[in-house]
Ligand SMILES: CC(=O)N[C@H]1[C@@H](OP(=O)(O)OP(=O)(O)OC[C@H]2O[C@@H](n3ccc(=O)[nH]c3=O)[C@H](O)[C@@H]2O)O[C@H](CO)[C@@H](O)[C@@H]1O
């Protein structure tokens with residue numbers, strides 16, 4: 456089992472290049488199912504979740520050429536529309552194949568993804584939305600079985616909860632439906648906009664992505680495309696927070712401040728000096744006192760839940776009282792018990808984590824429970840006295856490319872060991 460050994464005490468300084476966004480790359484790679492023509496994607500992050508996605512696509516009979524950051528997908532030869540438990544189980548986003556398979560082939564059998572450390576994460580909105588588009592769906596033996604005679608039919612779909620995944624699944628399915636679909640109360644995340652831009656390059660007719668109402672005029676077929684994945688706003692935010700808590704000075708390159716405005720706002724509240732230009736963001740914490748902040752997670756353009764764990768450690772390291780309220784997932788404080796084992800004073804009251812004062816941390820053996828919890832534990836290790844051992848590091852590799860190498864490039868002392 457691989458582990459990270461993090462020796463605390465180094466201030467982060469220098470430049471780090473941000474990779475493409477995991478949460479854009481996953482649906483965009485999957486969108487290639489919608490066409491028989493070849494799709495070329497670049498700025499794809501090199502992550503475990505991307506490897507899983509390629510394996511899932513290959514399982515359908517798709518030809519995938521993976522050159523690291525450039526991936527070419529030819530879904531012209533798909534011969535199966537079954538997504539088995541063994542693959543779906545490894546990555547929840549696999550449910551996103553349901554809409555595209557159904558739209559192109561008229562049938563799909565996709566294992567239910569199940570819950571994960573951060574919450575139950577049902578897929579009812581995906582299923583109900585596809586039913587509105589005319590699909591017959593049953594759930595049996597842990598599988599979603601979906602079929603439609605002929606093409607899906609455009610419909611008005613109101614989603615009672617704002618869901619990134621349901622918006623993406625339904626948007627992809629509706630591209631090949633007969634007639635017009637309107638997604639109401641849609642999620643507005645930048646990754647949804649990137650997916651819509653990519654689908655439109657393939658010949659889809661989508662407008663309104665980035666707003667609460669997305670309109671999709673169905674077309675008979677889609678074509679191949681070339682698309683560059685947008686920068687990862689969560690990786691960007693993670694490095695900005697790490698720089699802030701170590702009192703460092705870091706430039707994040709190949710990113711876009713417009714993607715991280717809610718995060719920058721909170722870093723400014725924390726007394727960081729943050730500046731930006733068109734494709735980089737700089738943070739300078741030299742000689743400045745870190746101040747605790749109050750945060751409530753919300754769907755975009757609110758503060759992202761995927762940055763909540765990183766700001767928890769910021770509050771642990773900051774002066775003053777800070778509160779963080781998680782409203783998206785019911786169990787997203789798995790990092791708190793581990794941070795407490797390092798000496799963090801964090802009180803949990805319902806869905807709010809309160810840091811009443813600045814805590815001094817000591818290195819400890821801690822375990823990753825999910826992707827962003829792991830990121831917060833790495834940041835904690837950077838400021839702890841002594842060495843922190845982070846176990847079950849595969850969680851972090853799901854969503855951060857070369858995490859330790861990027862931190863080492865900024866002056867951190869992190870090594871990966873395998874025993
Ligand atoms: C691969 C990817 O892009 N993952 C992101 C995506 O996950 P994901 O797409 O799974 O998250 P959703 O936006 O769907 O989830 C938001 C809330 O809606 C609930 N829900 C969702 C679907 C459904 O059918 N029924 C239902 O009740 C979920 O349990 C959750 O409480 O958005 C989350 C919220 O920004 C992020 O944390 C994840 O990083």
Ligand SMILES: C=C(OP(=O)(O)O)C(=O)O
Nearest residue numbers: 478547548761826827854
């Ligand atoms: C929760 C996350 O991802 P996923 O939806 O893939 O589990 C995340 O990226 O923080």
